[in-house]
Amino acid sequence: MTDAKEFLQRLDDAAQRTEAALDRLLASEPLRGEIARPARLLAAMRYASLGGGKRLRPFLAIESARLFGVEGEWPLRVGCALEMVHCYSLAHDDLPAMDDDDLRRGRPTTHKAFDEATAILAGDGLLTYAFDVLADEATHADAQARAKLVLALARAAGLGGMVGGQALDLEAESAARSLSQEEILTLQAMKTGALLRFAVDAGAILGHASAAETQALSRYGAALGAAFQVADDILDAAGDTAALGKRAGKDAERGKATLVSLLGLDGAIARRDRLVEEAIAALDATGFGPATQVLKDAAVFVAARKN
C-alpha cells in the first residue's frame, strides 16, 4: 500500500478537479442547441451536484483511465457524467414518495432546499446532461468510444441497473417477507454496484483496452462495488449520523434485511475483506503492475471508510 496520506491527496485532487469541472458545465450560459438555462432549475441542479461527496466514482474513472495513459479532460468529463447520474439518483431517492429523507451530506435534501417539483426536474436535468457530456467531442476524439460510454452508462444506470435496484429496494421495504441473500446481492449489484463498475469500465473504454484488460478491470469494479455495499450495510448498522452526514440505523429501523442482518457483523466484515482481496487479485491480472497500486488502495479505502 502507498502512503495513506498520498492516496487521500490523490482522491482529494480528483474531487477538486471534478467540482471545478461540474461548476463549469453547470454555468448559466446555454450550450449550442440549448435555448436557455432557467435560473431556478440550474440552481437546483448545482445544489444537488456541487459542494459535496468524496467523488469516488470520478476518482475511479480517472485512475482507471490513467492505466492506459489517458489523462486530462476526457476522464474528468466522464467523472462529471458519473457524478451527475449519482447525484440525480440521490435527489430522486430522497423524495417524499421514495426514501423521504431531509438530510444529505449534512445539508437539507434538494426537495427541502427547493421544492419537490424542482427536485424531480433537477434530477431529470442532471441525468440528461450526463449523456450530453459523454456524447460531446470534448470527451473523446473517437466517436466509437463516446457511443460505447453512453451505452455502458445507460445500461448501468437504467432499468437493468441503478434505477432497477432502487425499484427493488422500495419493493423490499413494502414486502411482507425479508429478502434472501441472493436477492440482496442482486439488488446491491444493481443499485450501487453497476455505476461503480461503470466508473472503472469507462477507463478501459477511454483507453481502448484489450479484451483481457477490460475483463480484469471489470472484475475489479464488480468486487469493489460489492465491497462498497457491504461496507455501507456495516456503516448503517454501526455508524453514527454525524459522521455519515445522513441518518444512521435506517435499515434496522425499517426492518430491512441487509448483509449485516443476514451474516452478522463479523460475517459481513469477513465478506467485505474477501471482496477487497478479490478486487486486488483482479488488478494483479491486468498486467499493469505497480501502476494499479492506487486502485488497490481505493478498494481498501472503500471498505474501511467511515461515511
Add this chain to the structure above:
Amino acid sequence: MTDAKEFLQRLDDAAQRTEAALDRLLASEPLRGEIARPARLLAAMRYASLGGGKRLRPFLAIESARLFGVEGEWPLRVGCALEMVHCYSLAHDDLPAMDDDDLRRGRPTTHKAFDEATAILAGDGLLTYAFDVLADEATHADAQARAKLVLALARAAGLGGMVGGQALDLEAESAARSLSQEEILTLQAMKTGALLRFAVDAGAILGHASAAETQALSRYGAALGAAFQVADDILDAAGDTAALGKRAGKDAERGKATLVSLLGLDGAIARRDRLVEEAIAALDATGFGPATQVLKDAAVFVAARKN
C-alpha cells in the same frame, strides 16, 4: 396535399411499428450489461409508454429520414427513443408535485395506476433507455451519427430544452404576474418545440444531410413545433375533455397566460396558420421536391388536430 386518408394511413403505420418496436425493447429479458429487469418497474415503464398516443415524433423522424433514403430499423429506433423521452416527461409532469393529473390518454396516469415512487422511477428508466437505444449499433452503422443523435437529444430534452421548459411552466403558474408573449414563446419552444425539432433533425443526422439540408429541415421542425404548441393552446381553450383524453380548460382555470389569452382566439389561429406556411416554405427550400409532401401534410395535421 396528398389524400388525407393516405396521410392518416402512414401516420398510423408508423404508430403501429413504433408500438411493436417499443414492446420488443421493453421485453423482460435483460440486455447485455443489464443485471435484471424488475417486473413491476418494467410494467410501469410499459404502461407509461405503450398503448397510446399518435406517435407523432416517431413519424416525423421516420419521414424526415426517408428524404435521405434511410428507412427501416434505424429511424424506427430513433422514434422509440423519442417516445421514451416524451412518455417519461408525461409520467413526471403528471405527478402530484407537478401538474397533479389523474387522467392521460383517457387512462389513469402512471402514478395512479402504480404509485408515485414507481412513476418517478419508470420515468427515470425510460429517459435512460432512450440514450441506450440511440447509442446502440443497431441505430446506425456510423458511431459518429449515434453520438450526434445522443448529443442532440440531450440538448433538446434537458436543462436547456424540455426539462427547462417544464421548470419555467411551473414557475409561471406560481408567479404573481403573467408571462409576456416572448416568455411564453421561449417556454413553449423549450417544453414542446425542442423535442419535435429533434425528431426532424434526427432524420438529417441519420441521413448524413448537408449543412443546407440540415438547416432547412431544422427551420421546418422549429415552425412545426411552434404550430403544435399554439394549436395546443387553442385546443385547451376550445376543446373538450372527451376528445382530448385529458382535462380541457386547464389553462384558463389556472389563470395561465397562453397565446390564446394574449392574442385572442382569432389571433392564435392566424399565428398557427402562418407557422404552417413557414413550415411548408422551409421544406420547399430543402430541394427534395414532392418527397416532402408528407411532412407538409404533417404540419397541416398538427395545426388542425383535435387532440
